[in-house]
Amino acid sequence: xxxxxxGYNGTMFAYGQTGCGKTxxxxxxxxxxxxxxxxxxxxxxxxxxxxxxxxFINSSTKQTKFLVRCSYLEIYNEQVLxxxxxxxxxxxxxxxxxxxKGTYVKDLTSVIVKNVSDTERALxxxxxxxxxxxxxxxxxxxxSHSIFTIYIETAEEEEKTGK
Numbered sequence: 001x002x003x004x005x006x007g008y009n010g011t012m013f014a015y016g017q018t019g020c021g022k023t024x025x026x027x028x029x030x031x032x033x034x035x036x037x038x039x040x041x042x043x044x045x046x047x048x049x050x051x052x053x054x055x056f057i058n059s060s061t062k063q064t065k066f067l068v069r070c071s072y073l074e075i076y077n078e079q080v081l082x083x084x085x086x087x088x089x090x091x092x093x094x095x096x097x098x099x100x101k102g103t104y105v106k107d108l109t110s111v112i113v114k115n116v117s118d119t120e121r122a123l124x125x126x127x128x129x130x131x132x133x134x135x136x137x138x139x140x141x142x143x144s145h146s147i148f149t150i151y152i153e154t155a156e157e158e159e160k161t162g163k
Contacts, residue, residue, distance in 0.1 A: 005056050005152065012045055027127070046148060050119045053150065063157035068150065069110045070119055072126035076144035083126030083146065084109040110151070123148055 004010040014022035028044030040051070057066045072083040079092035086109075094106045113119040131144045 005053065007154070012049070046123065047120065050116055050123070050150070053152065054116050054119075065155045065157060067153040067155075068113050068119070069153075070113055070122050070148065070150050071105075071108050071110045072122065072146065072148045073105060073108060074126075074130055074144045074146045076131045080105055082107075082109050083129045084111055084122060119150070 012026070014026050016022050024044065026044045026046050028042050028047060029038055038047075040048075043051075053068065057068070060066075070084075073093070074081045074083050080095060082093055093108055095103065096106045097103050111118075111122050113122060126146075126148065130146060
């Protein structure tokens with residue numbers, strides 16, 4: 001995690017058979033009730049990472065400014081859907097490539113978040129919009145893949161010299 005906070009990209013990826021605990025590992029039991037009802041030690045990787053990011057930002061003693069944004073997409077039936085869009089009837093999004101940006105999703109909603117609560121609110125709002133369906137192995141199985149992305153931008157403040 002320290003590398004991500006130093007400017008490097010990072011990924012946490014859960015893969016496995018239906019019912020093996022991917023969502024529980026990534027979200028913890030909070031995905032069923034909401035994060036406010038779950039003790040810190042029981043939270044999943046994503047809620048713990050969110051806390052870690054904002055603990056780092058809040059304890060930063062350098063003259064550094066932070067901009068934190070997040071996005072949340074779902075891939076369902078080979079379509080990319082925006083889980084944070086206010087327009088729930090939006091057309092599927094397109095995956096694009098750019099020599100400077102790399103691969104990205106065109107018109108994906110990006111929300112500025114200022115603290116843990118803002119970020120968790122976006123995470124859980126998107127989670128509610130995911131496609132689910134009962135399977136023989138899991139009654140609330142997600143029927144899709146999802147990607148929750150946190151973008152952290154930093155800028156060093158120059159010291160004012162009075163000149």
